[in-house]
Amino acid sequence: xxxxxxxxxxxxxxxxxxxxxxxxxxxxxxxxxxxxxxxxxxxxxxxxxxxxxxxxxxxxxxxxxxxxxxxxxxxxxxxxxxxxxxxxxxxxxxxxxxxxxxxxxxxxxxxxxxxxxxxxxxxxxxxxxxxxxxxxxxxxxxxxxxxxxxxxxxxxxxxxxxxxxxxxxxxxxxxxxxxxxxxxxxxxxxxxxxxxxxxxxxxxxxxxxxxxxxxxxxxxxxxxxxxxxxxxxxxxxxxxxxxxxxxxxxxxxxxxxxxxxxxxxxxxxxxxxxxxxxxxxxxxxxxxxxxxxxxxxxxxxxxxxxxxxxxxxxxxxxxxxxxxxxxxxxxxxxxxxxxxxxxxxxxxxxxxxxxxxxxxxxxxxxxxxxxxxx
Numbered sequence: 001x002x003x004x005x006x007x008x009x010x011x012x013x014x015x016x017x018x019x020x021x022x023x024x025x026x027x028x029x030x031x032x033x034x035x036x037x038x039x040x041x042x043x044x045x046x047x048x049x050x051x052x053x054x055x056x057x058x059x060x061x062x063x064x065x066x067x068x069x070x071x072x073x074x075x076x077x078x079x080x081x082x083x084x085x086x087x088x089x090x091x092x093x094x095x096x097x098x099x100x101x102x103x104x105x106x107x108x109x110x111x112x113x114x115x116x117x118x119x120x121x122x123x124x125x126x127x128x129x130x131x132x133x134x135x136x137x138x139x140x141x142x143x144x145x146x147x148x149x150x151x152x153x154x155x156x157x158x159x160x161x162x163x164x165x166x167x168x169x170x171x172x173x174x175x176x177x178x179x180x181x182x183x184x185x186x187x188x189x190x191x192x193x194x195x196x197x198x199x200x201x202x203x204x205x206x207x208x209x210x211x212x213x214x215x216x217x218x219x220x221x222x223x224x225x226x227x228x229x230x231x232x233x234x235x236x237x238x239x240x241x242x243x244x245x246x247x248x249x250x251x252x253x254x255x256x257x258x259x260x261x262x263x264x265x266x267x268x269x270x271x272x273x274x275x276x277x278x279x280x281x282x283x284x285x286x287x288x289x290x291x292x293x294x295x296x297x298x299x300x301x302x303x304x305x306x307x308x309x310x311x312x313x314x315x316x317x318x319x320x321x322x323x324x325x326x327x328x329x330x331x332x333x334x335x336x337x338x339x340x341x342x343x344x345x346x347x348x349x350x351x352x353x354x355x356x357x358x359x360x361x362x363x364x365x366x367x368x369x370x371x372x373x374x
Contacts, residue, residue, distance in 0.1 A: 004038040008080060009351065010100040010118070013044040014062045018218070021066050026326035027106040028059060031327065033344045039351070042100060046107075056257050096343065102354050103128040103373045104347075106326055107194060113323040114140040122201035127358035130300040131322040138296050139322035142223050143191045145296065152295040154288060154318045157307065158226040161191065164216045178224050185227035188212055190219035192303035200229060205313045230307035230316070233275050235289040236324075237334040238349065240299045246308075246335040250275035271331060273338045281308065283314055292320050300353050301333045 011034075013027030014020055029305035031041050043057035047065065057101055065169075103126055105117055115137030121128040131139060138144050143161040150156055162174050178186060188211030189199040198218040200211030215222045232253065236246040275282070289304035296302075303324035307316040322330040333343045342348070 007101040007351070008042055009034065009039045010042045010103045010285075012044045012046065012107060012112075013223045014048070014118075015107045015109070015112040016046070016048060016050045017112055019108035020048055020062075022325060023108050023112065024059065024063055024066060026108070026330070027341070028285060029327045029330075029333075030106055030347055031059070034347050035046060038348070043287065046112075050111075052145060058168065060201050089319060090354065095333065100126060102126070102351055102358075104351065104354075105130060105323070108323055108325070109140075114124060114192065115323075127354045129354040131296075131298045132357075135296045135298045139302065139320050141221070141300065142189060142191050142319055143221055144212060145320060148295055149317050152291065154292060154295065156313070157228060157316050157318075160293050162212075162222045162224070162225045164220045167212050167216055171209065171212070174212065175205060178208060179205070180246055182224075182226035184208075184339055186211075187225045187227050188215050189223045189225070190215045191221035191223045192219045196336075199239050204363040223351065228307060228309050229311065230309045231275075231277075232318075233277065233285055233306040233308050234331050234335070235285055235304050235306070235314075236332045236339075237293045237298070237302045238300075238341075238346075238353075239293075240353055240360075243290050243298070245289045245304075246339040248277065249273040249331055249335050249338075250286050251331070252276070262339060273331075277308065280329045281313070281315065288315065288317055289302070292317050296320060296322075298322055299357050300350055301332065316318055353362055 011027055011031055013023045015023055017023070022158055027043075031043065034041060040056065043058050045053045045062045047053065047062065053061070076143065103121055105112060105121075105128055107113060107117060111117060113136060115133040115135075116135045118128065118131070119138045122133060130136070138148060143159075145158050146159060158181060160178055162177075167174050185201055185203045186208060188200045188208065195371055198215045200207065200214060202208035202211045212224075213223055232251040233248050235248045237243050238246070250272040252272065277285075285306050285308075286366070288306070292304050293302050298320070301322070303321045305318040305321070307318050308314075309316070322362055324330065326332060328334075336346050337343060
């Protein structure tokens with residue numbers, strides 16, 4: 001990578017996900033704040049149907065499509081898809097004006113945060129911001145993530161995991177197992193989804209049944225967790241092998257929990273930064289955030305969410321998000337701003353971390369000479 005020119009950063013947004021619109025908002029913030037003196041931004045949009053587009057104002061086009069405007073045929077004909085830009089461009093490494101130096105996948109949810117697109121970047125050998133294939137996939141799967149966190153001795157709430165097939169074939173057995181394991185209220189979640197999509201708080205059997213029915217619309221794996229009377233605390237983590245944690249923040253949701261509507265459609269929820277908690281709790285939560293980051297072998301960035309039980313003061317790791325919301329008002333960058341790192345500086349650091357990890361991986365030998373085997 002030459003220091004005599006700007007680094008070409010491919011910012012990828014949209015995608016085949018229920019969090020498509022959130023991704024567009026995050027990407028706009030990144031593209032507005034990135035240091036234009038250091039980086040040349042190459043916008044790359046993915047439609048809800050999975051079509052990859054570059055050229056023109058792709059971001060604006062996807063915004064219009066997201067609110068109901070059809071994708072115009074003449075725009076499709078004018079826009080270059082990666083597959084149409086020669087065989088090499090299909091590998092993401094080449095566009096009309098040259099190769100990308102690094103990719104910033106501002107993609108949330110399915111097919112963006114779950115290791116699938118990260119695997120593509122690995123195959124084409126391009127540096128990219130954020131967690132690798134394994135950490136992305138595990139972080140996306142709340143059930144598997146809990147298994148790993150528990151194996152590392154980190155505190156998590158009581159929970160049960162069911163397959164959609166189990167729920168459809170024997171719902172009474174599923175409900176009976178949940179009721180035997182934990183009291184109401186319970187939280188029901190699709191195991192592989194973000195932004196609180198498909199999440200329900202169940203205070204009784206009827207609500208548990210309704211929640212499982214809805215969660216089963218989004219994933220084949222369903223997670224039921226014990227509900228506790230807790231404060232919701234979040235911490236941003238930044239780094240590769242030696243990550244650091246930001247100051248914690250607290251969410252005061254406008255609803256009973258931090259639902260999709262409370263996050264994105266309403267303005268009544270409060271974000272308290274820094275969180276009004278004791279220095280002891282701050283230190284514990286920061287330490288647990290770094291431990292969770294390392295347990296999942298994350299890299300670049302992650303937001304770690306905690307439950308701080310109101311009566312006992314006990315702390316539980318709720319989940320880890322490997323590509324958190326990245327709008328200028330999202331918790332992840334706001335926590336770093338409160339910790340002394342501006343939004344633009346944060347983007348710069350994430351790009352540095354992506355290249356650092358890529359260069360480290362290049363030191364690993366990927367071939368083996370059988371003639372030298374003993």
